[in-house]
Amino acid sequence: MAGAPDQLSLVFAALADPTRRAILSRLRQGSATAGELAEPFQISRPAVSQHLRVLEKAGLIERTASAQWRNCTLRTEPLDDVSAWIDHHRGLWNERFDLLDERLRELKEKAGND
């Protein structure tokens, strides 16, 4: 039993593969069919299909069927979560806002003691 991994882990895992990142890069220029996405790669179609499934599970693409073509479109919402996590741990927020917070508290105490 696997015990489904959380969404953030799914997204990070999806992005850990260069082929999948290349697929996403490609989709940045607009949606494409599975065949178009497979073309630039040396790997087989089923392999690409499996990559697409991983990306879909991570919420990074959306697949809509029209006739025998599957259209893939980029979805960037999961990247917002990733971005939030990353920024939180880069200290863009922190070491600045935490210090600011502390500074404010100091000033408050000082003002209180006057």
Next chain:
Amino acid sequence: MAGAPDQLSLVFAALADPTRRAILSRLRQGSATAGELAEPFQISRPAVSQHLRVLEKAGLIERTASAQWRNCTLRTEPLDDVSAWIDHHRGLWNERFDLLDERLRELKEKAGND
């Protein structure tokens, strides 16, 4: 033969594990020894040790040995690369800088044709 994965893939893969993300979160409050990092988790010490090695290979932590203690410190540089990739694919940059790029290329061509 594995064929060493690129650094960005290493970082994404390292971040795909909740335990490792928790370790990084913990390190945000300052450096810690391997033992301190292992304590909050139910898994064995060797398991934590292996997680630390993955994080080290990804460049996300630095381990320095002093006596029999291994001190782990957070390194955020790899997160900058991740952040750049993410932002690039979120369309924060894009729709602005790609257009600028294209515009520059147009101007260049025009200048060449003169």
Next chain:
DNA sequence: CTGCCATGTAAGCAACTCCTTATGTAAGTT
């Protein structure tokens, strides 16, 4: 209906991940 085309699914395999227990290794303690 028959056959092609685009794609997904199934089965199988090598390689990797993540955990375990057992065994180093190096520094401090008695």
Next chain:
DNA sequence: AACTTACATAAGGAGTTGCTTACATGGCAG
């Protein structure tokens, strides 16, 4: 010296990933 502490590494196993080939599905063209 023997013992403990703090960690790493080794070996092994269950589960997952990423690829392959072979087959199934479903729309379309003759």
